[in-house]
Each structure stands twice: as structure tokens, then as C-alpha cells.
Amino acid sequence: MAKVLMKGNEAIGEAAIRAGCLNYFAYPITPQSEVAEYLAKRLPEAGGTFVQGESEVAVGYMIFGAAACGERVMTTSSSPGVSLMSEAISYIAGARCPAVFVNIMRGGPGLGGILPSQGDYFQATKGGGHGDYHMLVMAPDGVQEAVEMTMQAFPLAEKYRGPVMIMGDGMIGQMMEPVEFPEDLYVPPTNKDEWATNGMDTRKSDTKNIVKSLYLDPTVLNDHNLLLKSQYDRMKEEEVRFENYNTDGDYQALIVSYGTMSRVCKTAIDEMKAQGLEIGMVRPKTLFPFPEKAIHDAASKPGCKVVVSIEMSMGQMVEDVERVVKGKTPVQWYGQCGGEVPTPQKVMEHIQSLLNS
The missing domain is CATH 3.40.50.970 (Thiamin diphosphate (ThDP)-binding fold, Pyr/PP domains)
Structure with missing residues (x-):
């Protein structure tokens, strides 16, 4: 069609x-x-x-x-x-x-x-x-x-x-x-x-x-x-639905993001990959039911130092991410709200600062 x-x-x-x-x-x-x-x-x-x-x-x-x-x-x-x-x-x-x-x-x-x-x-x-x-x-x-x-x-x-x-x-x-x-x-x-x-x-x-x-x-x-x-x-x-992005190999950080914010994150991941930095992402397609196992397993991979919930909010989904990661890996939040959408550059800078800290 x-x-x-x-x-x-x-x-x-x-x-x-x-x-x-x-x-x-x-x-x-x-x-x-x-x-x-x-x-x-x-x-x-x-x-x-x-x-x-x-x-x-x-x-x-x-x-x-x-x-x-x-x-x-x-x-x-x-x-x-x-x-x-x-x-x-x-x-x-x-x-x-x-x-x-x-x-x-x-x-x-x-x-x-x-x-x-x-x-x-x-x-x-x-x-x-x-x-x-x-x-x-x-x-x-x-x-x-x-x-x-x-x-x-x-x-x-x-x-x-x-x-x-x-x-x-x-x-x-x-x-x-x-x-x-x-x-x-x-x-x-x-x-x-x-x-x-x-x-x-x-x-x-x-x-x-x-x-x-x-x-x-x-x-x-x-x-x-x-x-x-x-x-x-x-x-x-x-009915759990999700997308894995750049998670087949090893990665240093895992992003969890949904909706149009996840598209910004994909651009940032691609640009960081071109610079030699591997970052994975799990994108929930269903927010309820939440892709608990997918996120837990991705966060538990060797080499993953931090999980970042990236949202156009003041950190609402991050509570579910923390819940399902169960302390296996540190969980952080990053986002903006009110109509401001984090750019790929800002996402990259935040991920790099976390990995360098």
C-alpha cells in the first residue's frame, strides 16, 4: 500500500x-x-x-x-x-x-x-x-x-x-x-x-x-x-512490547527511553558509536505492562556501568527502571520538560559525563 x-x-x-x-x-x-x-x-x-x-x-x-x-x-x-x-x-x-x-x-x-x-x-x-x-x-x-x-x-x-x-x-x-x-x-x-x-x-x-x-x-x-x-x-x-537498540554487543551504558525522546537518543547513540563509544538502549513500546525482564537483562550485561532513564519529564519512568534493575547497576535520570526537548548533543554530553565521573 x-x-x-x-x-x-x-x-x-x-x-x-x-x-x-x-x-x-x-x-x-x-x-x-x-x-x-x-x-x-x-x-x-x-x-x-x-x-x-x-x-x-x-x-x-x-x-x-x-x-x-x-x-x-x-x-x-x-x-x-x-x-x-x-x-x-x-x-x-x-x-x-x-x-x-x-x-x-x-x-x-x-x-x-x-x-x-x-x-x-x-x-x-x-x-x-x-x-x-x-x-x-x-x-x-x-x-x-x-x-x-x-x-x-x-x-x-x-x-x-x-x-x-x-x-x-x-x-x-x-x-x-x-x-x-x-x-x-x-x-x-x-x-x-x-x-x-x-x-x-x-x-x-x-x-x-x-x-x-x-x-x-x-x-x-x-x-x-x-x-x-x-x-x-x-x-x-x-503484551509486553519493546525495542532493543545497539544491544547485541558490549556497551558501557544503557539508555531507557520511550516515544519521540527515544528517537533523539538513537541519534546520540549513533554519533557516540562513530566516536568509538558503545551505548545500548531499551525502548518500551508498552509502558504498562512494562518490559521488566528486557531492561533488567540489558542492565545486567558485563561492561554496563550505568543505566540512564531519559525522559521529557522530571523523572517519572526512572522509578520503574530502578525497580526492575534491582540494584544490579546504578540508575540515573536525565531529562527536561515544559516543552524543552533534550538534543542529541545534550544526551551525549550527559552520558559522557557519567562515564567519566
Whole structure:
């Protein structure tokens, strides 16, 4: 299939349609508003529905309603907007409804700024809303991977009956790159008759399907949380995704980085390699489940003196890196936030200073 040049936000919208999602509800917020602009025109052409909610709070519950009916549904937002949806996300997880959320991150906390950031790592991977729940969280490094992960997110949400989040940053939303929409990534919707509120007549059934997250009996609620946990454990077994870069041979330092920041790190690694300095990298493609074994094994290689978590945040992922390295190798953090993106030169200088100290 021929590649087309598209802005990241617009490519995400088109990918959702090609994944069979014809329901999209959203509220505009920079730097992802082009998704809504694109789908406002494109969805009716595909026979779908776009509704702009009066707030992100309202959008969260529109998503819940469509998901409870078994429909493929998506919203996109940016950091403060996702915060406003957090209660609904918890309800969706508790009610075991599949839905896709895309967060094109901006700087924070608060209103912060509209430039790219990775400051929502905690929000996505450690909850964000209340209760013992997780989302499967995927982190693309560019527009092509954002397309692929968006198309994969819908069947994954249905497989685990819960919310899936695509975590990009403002650069991914705003940059233009050539992309293709792989037809083999389309997966037909799974059987929803066992749980969705899609009508007894539709199912030709005498059994009502009730979607809820309220369990007043503590024993029943505990069992429900154990069921959710079993799904998260299954994710850890079946959905861990990562990329190893320059890790086949020996290296003196290991970088852990994700998203567009990892592309900056690749450039720095290549330039250091040309200078005779070998540096490896593990790029998590899933932030939950986290590639624990891959990072631990890479950090434990002989000759690796330090592990550096490089982020466009004040050091959120570094806590998970420290947790999985388990003291085998010293772990450091390096990053910037607020829209400032560390350059390859700055990454090189930091790695060289650590190795020379």
C-alpha cells in the first residue's frame, strides 16, 4: 500500500476508522485538536458518529455509554483533559468495557503549556483514577507507530475488556511523516453478546446484560478485583512490547527511553558509536505492562556501568527502571520538560559525563 504524508493527529483519526471505530467523542484541547477536526469531516463519510461534548467530563461518560453497548469507541485529549476523564476511566475499567483513549501530552502540572511533554507517565501507568485498575498503555515513537498502535488498541481493549491508552506527545501529534495503513492490522470485533447492553432482541436472548462497577458485597468486590488483576497479569505475560537498540554487543551504558525522546537518543547513540563509544538502549513500546525482564537483562550485561532513564519529564519512568534493575547497576535520570526537548548533543554530553565521573 502506498504511503501518504499525514500529520500525526490526522493519521490517528484515520487509523481509528480503519480499525472499525465509527464512534468518536471529544473536546478540543491543544495539541491534539486536529484529531477532532479531521474526524468531524471524515467520520460522517465513513458512516460514523462524532459528538463534541460540553467538557472532558461529559466525553468520558459518552465513551462509557458507547463502550457498554459493545461499540468500538475512542476519544483523544491532552493532559488536563485526560485528568478530567479519570473518574470515567476508572468506571470503564471497573465495568470491564473496552475503550480507547489517546493522550497527546503537553506540559504540566496545571494548564502548563502546549508544547510536548512526557509528564503523564504516572497518570497513565499508576492509575490516574481511583481503585485497583490498570490500562494497557502503548507509547509510539512516531506517526507510523501511532497508526499501528491505534489500530491494535481496539482488539486489545476487547481482548482484555478494559481501557487502552495510546501515549504520545505533542511532537507526534503535530509532526508530518509518510505513513501507511496496514490492512492486516484490522481485526473484526469480538463477540460482545455475553456482556454488552446491546439489546435482548439483538441477541435473541431472555437474559439481561447489566454493565456496572458497583459491588456492595465486599466479598464480591474482592473477587471482582481479583478478576481484574488476572487480566493485568495476563497482559504482563502476553503484551509486553519493546525495542532493543545497539544491544547485541558490549556497551558501557544503557539508555531507557520511550516515544519521540527515544528517537533523539538513537541519534546520540549513533554519533557516540562513530566516536568509538558503545551505548545500548531499551525502548518500551508498552509502558504498562512494562518490559521488566528486557531492561533488567540489558542492565545486567558485563561492561554496563550505568543505566540512564531519559525522559521529557522530571523523572517519572526512572522509578520503574530502578525497580526492575534491582540494584544490579546504578540508575540515573536525565531529562527536561515544559516543552524543552533534550538534543542529541545534550544526551551525549550527559552520558559522557557519567562515564567519566
